[in-house]
Amino acid sequence: MTTRTPEELAVPVRGGDLAVTRWPGDGPAVVAVHGITGNSLIFGAVAERLGDIDLYAPDLRGRAHSAGLPAPYGIQAHAEDVLALLDHLGLRQALLLGHSLGGFTTAVAAARHPERFPRVVLVDGGLGFPIPGGANLDEVIESVIGPAMRRLRTTFPDGEAYRALFREHPAFTAHWGPQVEAYVDRDVAGEPPGIRSSCVLDAIRADGAGPIGDPETLAAIHRPEVRGTMLWAERGVMNEPQGLYDEGRLAAGDLSPDRITTRRVDDTNHYTILFAEHATAAIAEAVYAELKQM
Numbered sequence: 235m236t237t238r239t240p241e242e243l244a245v246p247v248r249g250g251d252l253a254v255t256r257w258p259g260d261g262p263a264v265v266a267v268h269g270i271t272g273n274s275l276i277f278g279a280v281a282e283r284l285g286d287i288d289l290y291a292p293d294l295r296g297r298a299h300s301a302g303l304p305a306p307y308g309i310q311a312h313a314e315d316v317l318a319l320l321d322h323l324g325l326r327q328a329l330l331l332g333h334s335l336g337g338f339t340t341a342v343a344a345a346r347h348p349e350r351f352p353r354v355v356l357v358d359g360g361l362g363f364p365i366p367g368g369a370n371l372d373e374v375i376e377s378v379i380g381p382a383m384r385r386l387r388t389t390f391p392d393g394e395a396y397r398a399l400f401r402e403h404p405a406f407t408a409h410w411g412p413q414v415e416a417y418v419d420r421d422v423a424g425e426p427p428g429i430r431s432s433c434v435l436d437a438i439r440a441d442g443a444g445p446i447g448d449p450e451t452l453a454a455i456h457r458p459e460v461r462g463t464m465l466w467a468e469r470g471v472m473n474e475p476q477g478l479y480d481e482g483r484l485a486a487g488d489l490s491p492d493r494i495t496t497r498r499v500d501d502t503n504h505y506t507i508l509f510a511e512h513a514t515a516a517i518a519e520a521v522y523a524e525l526k527q528m
Contacts, residue, residue: 238257238258238259239257240257240281241258245292247295248318249304251303252293252295252315252318253298254274254290254319255275255290255291256290256291258288259286259287260288261286261288262287263287263289264287264290264521265289265290265292265316265330265331266336267292267294267312267339268291268294268336269334269336270334270438270441270442271385271386271421271431271438273293273294273298273417273421274298275291275417275420276417276508277289279413279508280331280517280518283517284518284521290319290323292319294437295307295311295312295315296437297432297434297437299432305436305440307440309445309451310342312343313342313346317350320350327349327351329351329354329355329524329525330354330355331354331355331521332354332360333357333507334504335441335444335445337358337359338359338362341354341356341360341454341455341457341460342450342451342454344457344459344460344461344462345453345457352527352528353462353524353527354524355517355520356494357466357507357508358467358477358479358504359445361455362452363446363452363483364447364452365447374446375438375439375442382471383435386430388430389427391426395429396429397415397418400418405472405505409505409506409509409510455489455494456490462493463496465499465516466498466507467499468500468501469503469504470503471505473503477504
């Protein structure tokens with residue numbers, strides 16, 4: 235793998251400019267969409283593996299360098315921002331690569347605009363399960379991403395204290411390095427001693443509702459227009475043994491194997507599936523395979 239130098243783009247969207255990180259390449263275009271409290275630099279290790287791909291990764295509305303973009307938020311808003319990116323680049327088509335919440339955004343964008351996004355790669359996201367009737371939405375979101383939500387409400391004395399939170403996170407500990415540090419630093423907002431996450435809480439709440447309660451989001455991966463590969467992590471958000479998906483949950487999800495190929499990436503959790511060498515190799519394999527179908 236060769237080191238790639240990213241560049242920054244500003245793409246006009248509703249309400250302002252969407253910040254986009256680009257890793258230039260001579261190959262086909264791929265748009266990578268991050269998770270609910272993430273930012274574009276979570277794809278740094280994947281970009282290194284996709285050496286010839288022209289890779290574009292936006293900071294979603296309400297995060298990092300796109301934190302100032304206004305509401306309404308939600309997965310549909312992100313899908314339209316991704317389409318605006320494609321239009322801005324003058325591209326007829328691109329493969330979509332989505333991690334976690336980005337997988338749901340990817341599925342919705344592909345279902346809405348299959349002529350623009352004919353193939354997808356979903357990474358530990360995209361297949362949702364509706365919450366039982368009467369369940370409290372905030373409580374369900376807290377149960378899934380509670381540690382992340384608490385982080386968004388916390389202030390830190392300086393940037394190093396914020397980095398320490400991630401260095402000690404059980405999902406990141408074994409893979410801490412320059413790429414993870416750059417990802418963490420991009421999320422920093424404020425000034426000492428009031429350092430905080432850049433994520434807008436209203437955006438996180440609006441987005442978190444999609445995979446558990448929005449009919450369009452839940453249905454997207456089952457639409458006949460959505461075709462590609464789904465890779466899933468063996469372990470969970472906090473590196474716990476139970477991941478977001480397992481064989482039973484995938485069976486209950488009733489995905490069509492003719493449209494969506496599923497594969498477990500062993501020895502990964504929800505985050506290291508984007509950083510571990512064997513995991514980025516699996517993602518690259520899926521991306522190149524799907525590009526051949528376009």
